[in-house]
Amino acid sequence: MVAPTLDAEVELVAQLQRGSEAAFRTLVDRYQNRVYRTAFSLLRNPEEAEDVAQEVFVEVYQTIGRFRGEAALSTWLYRLATSRALKTRRRTQTKKRLAFFTSLLGFRNEVLHEPPDHAHPLTLLEGQQQFELLLAHIARLPDQQQVAFTLRHEQELSYEQIAAVLGTTVAAVESLLFRARQTLRKHVQPPFRHA
Amino acid sequence: MPEFANDPEGDAEWEGLLQQLRHQPLAQPRPFFYGRVQARLAAETSRAWLPGWMRRPAYAMLVGALVLVLSGDDKALASGTIPPAASAPIRR
Numbered sequence: 001m002v003a004p005t006l007d008a009e010v011e012l013v014a015q016l017q018r019g020s021e022a023a024f025r026t027l028v029d030r031y032q033n034r035v036y037r038t039a040f041s042l043l044r045n046p047e048e049a050e051d052v053a054q055e056v057f058v059e060v061y062q063t064i065g066r067f068r069g070e071a072a073l074s075t076w077l078y079r080l081a082t083s084r085a086l087k088t089r090r091r092t093q094t095k096k097r098l099a100f101f102t103s104l105l106g107f108r109n110e111v112l113h114e115p116p117d118h119a120h121p122l123t124l125l126e127g128q129q130q131f132e133l134l135l136a137h138i139a140r141l142p143d144q145q146q147v148a149f150t151l152r153h154e155q156e157l158s159y160e161q162i163a164a165v166l167g168t169t170v171a172a173v174e175s176l177l178f179r180a181r182q183t184l185r186k187h188v189q190p191p192f193r194h195a
Numbered sequence: 196m197p198e199f200a201n202d203p204e205g206d207a208e209w210e211g212l213l214q215q216l217r218h219q220p221l222a223q224p225r226p227f228f229y230g231r232v233q234a235r236l237a238a239e240t241s242r243a244w245l246p247g248w249m250r251r252p253a254y255a256m257l258v259g260a261l262v263l264v265l266s267g268d269d270k271a272l273a274s275g276t277i278p279p280a281a282s283a284p285i286r287r
Contacts, residue, residue: 028229040222057232
């Protein structure tokens with residue numbers, strides 16, 4: 001996708017602030033895939049990613065009047081998408097924990113918690129399964145590390161762009177990515193290493 | 196020092212995994228995404244006249260209960276029960 005020029009983006013924001021529906025449609029068409037993919041890479045669930053993407057555009061529509069252009073429009077959208085995705089994930093985790101405890105207390109007979117995975121790590125370290133293992137460990141990274149890692153390695157944003165999304169410095173992004181890679185490499189190692 | 200430092204074979208494996216991550220099939224929303232955003236926007240606008248806390252069922256029920264109590268209906272409901280005299284044991 002060709003990135004819109006700065007002038008085109010400024011004009012789009014101006015039209016949005018005037019309440020143009022055509023401009024809103026252009027915004028959604030232009031950014032829906034990026035917003036959806038960002039949410040999906042943090043949630044790995046199509047329904048939740050869709051929900052977050054919708055929420056992001058609704059919020060943009062409702063609050064565009066307060067957008068002063070301190071950051072690029074795309075940065076603002078990435079910021080909204082990541083923060084809402086993390087919020088959704090926290091809510092889902094809370095629900096899972098609650099469901100687990102209610103199932104322990106015997107309020108319902110069905111098993112609501114995720115059944116434990118008894119697969120030995122050795123059996124997971126093959127081909128696609130190794131990739132699945134990587135995804136599972138990305139999901140367990142601390143929020144900031146996970147956002148930095150997915151924006152870098154899935155959305156292919158530059159360090160400067162990631163710093164703008166997270167509201168931090170490039171050096172801090174480098175540190176987050178270093179720690180994320182270190183953690184992931186410790187957990188996801190080639191199979192021959194364990195033989 | 197991590198185990199994987201100075202490990203060209205491990206580095207290649209790791210790079211392969213990162214490539215796989217980068218080249219996953221691109222996820223995208225289902226068709227007619229814009230229509231669904233419009234519908235959601237319309238739904239949000241139609242209930243915007245209610246204060247945020249009233250949109251939560253627990254608060255709405257609490258307010259309903261408070262209105263019922265303050266309106267005095269609880270007294271009327273209580274007076275509908277058996278009067279104390281009628282329920283007293285018969286003395287002979």
